[in-house]
Amino acid sequence: MPKSTFFNLPQAKRERITELAIEEFSERPYHRASLTRLVARAGIAKGSVYQYFDDKLDLYRWLLTEEVPRRKLAHLRAEAEAAPPTSLRGFLRQAVLSGVRFMLANPRLSQLAAAVTMPTDDPELRALYAEVLAQGHAGFTTMLRGMVQAGQLRDDVDPELAARVIASVLGIGLRDIVLGQLGVDMLALLREPSMAERLDDAALERLVDGVLTILVDGLAPPP
Amino acid sequence: MPKSTFFNLPQAKRERITELAIEEFSERPYHRASLTRLVARAGIAKGSVYQYFDDKLDLYRWLLTEEVPRRKLAHLRAEAEAAPPTSLRGFLRQAVLSGVRFMLANPRLSQLAAAVTMPTDDPELRALYAEVLAQGHAGFTTMLRGMVQAGQLRDDVDPELAARVIASVLGIGLRDIVLGQLGVDMLALLREPSMAERLDDAALERLVDGVLTILVDGLAPPP
DNA sequence: TAGTCATATGACTGTATGGTCATATCGTCA
DNA sequence: TGACGATATGACCATACAGTCATATGACTA
DSSP: OOOHHHHHSOHHHHHHHHHHHHHHHHHSOTTTOOHHHHHHHHTOOHHHHHHHOSSHHHHHHHIIIIIHHHHHHHHHHHHOOSOOOOSHHHHHHHHHHHHHHHHHHOHHHHHHHHGGGSOOSOHHHHHHHHHHHHHHHHHHHHHHHHHHHTTOSOTTSOHHHHHHHHHHIIIIIHHHHHHHHHTOOHHHHHHOGGGGGGSOHHHHHHHHHHHHHHHHHOSSOOO | OOOHHHHHSOHHHHHHHHHHHHHHHHHSOTTTOOHHHHHHHHTOOHHHHHHHOSSHHHHHHHIIIIIHHHHHHHHHHHHOOSOOOOSHHHHHHHHHHHHHHHHHHOHHHHHHHHGGGSOOSOHHHHHHHHHHHHHHHHHHHHHHHHHHHTTOSOTTSOHHHHHHHHHHIIIIIHHHHHHHHHTOOHHHHHHOGGGGGGSOHHHHHHHHHHHHHHHHHOSSOOO
């Protein structure tokens, strides 16, 4: 958790530091991200970081567990003005669409969130990642369990297994699919977010429906 | 490419160095892997590494593009004594089963191979990863395209898209699923490979069939 | 034995990092 | 004005790393 000093900062300064931190940590894996570079770009002194945060991990943890979820939720809420979906297809469609839109609109936050799937040897990082992952997985499983009871999900599918399959597709898979369609890699998108516009709404719909068909109806041709 | 000096080494020494390199690079992301630690554990001098390889990246590239594929192919060939599968389900089943078995038998190689999906800011690493990924994706797409023509795949599915969905499930997804079932994380499995035995054949079959059902038949209940 | 070539060595260099701390500055209130 | 608590500073420290290079070793030949 940031120290009170950080929250006492003038809003503009605090936001500038936050944005630059997101930039730094989204472009590099944790141990390659550099506080030295961050402070140089922010125009503040090295020591100031330690007035605001306990240490590097404290800053990173704050981004990952507070700042990213806060912004992501704001995005999802803004998209879900409609009633919550009741069918499996509707639920997945909303999940996929929101996921893609969030990623295209906020590649840096999306990249930060994706970092938790990366294996690492650092024990403290592993603990942090495991915590974030477990939270997401639990939410998914609960939702799918509800769908089994409502008869929306075939009953010979284990909800927990389905949650992992969906999570892998929505997480890494979707990112790769969208980047593949755009013909760029993640770092390029981070540095030139306007590239996202090359994927127009029609193409996006086609993409989402393609993935949906596979997940909902399967790969086999109908009998 | 390793220099000739490396291949002139007595086999035992060369293999020891190779194993330790696999250990070092599988437990840590590239930039955290340390040649200093590698040579200390191998009992050779720092300079010797530079008699065998151009630099750190040369060693890593060799592992990723030569050593890992060589061993993986050997594993797959050994498993595919039967005729090549002709149905979609048979094809996927073999892919999933072989994938899981390889991962359980060779967690370190599997981890090395998975590293190419990690985003990185290092341009040389990105090029290497892109190369390895593109190769795999092309192979997958070709195979699925053949299945479309054979009527094995529903014709409203884009083979390229299906290839990415399957790849994400077989890649990251399957790893998470298996680790979830084992109740450990990857690093723990790397360091204690015998943990893999806690997943007996029956459990493995159930797992594979569960994933297969989702991919082949979809999540929706049959009408 | 003397000479030659491939190989092995490890001290050393340059560079970058996270984190510390004594000192300076600022804002506010008496 | 003076003084005090909060905040800002950047030189500095210990540490770790990839990569270099002058030197040593060993094996083989003439």
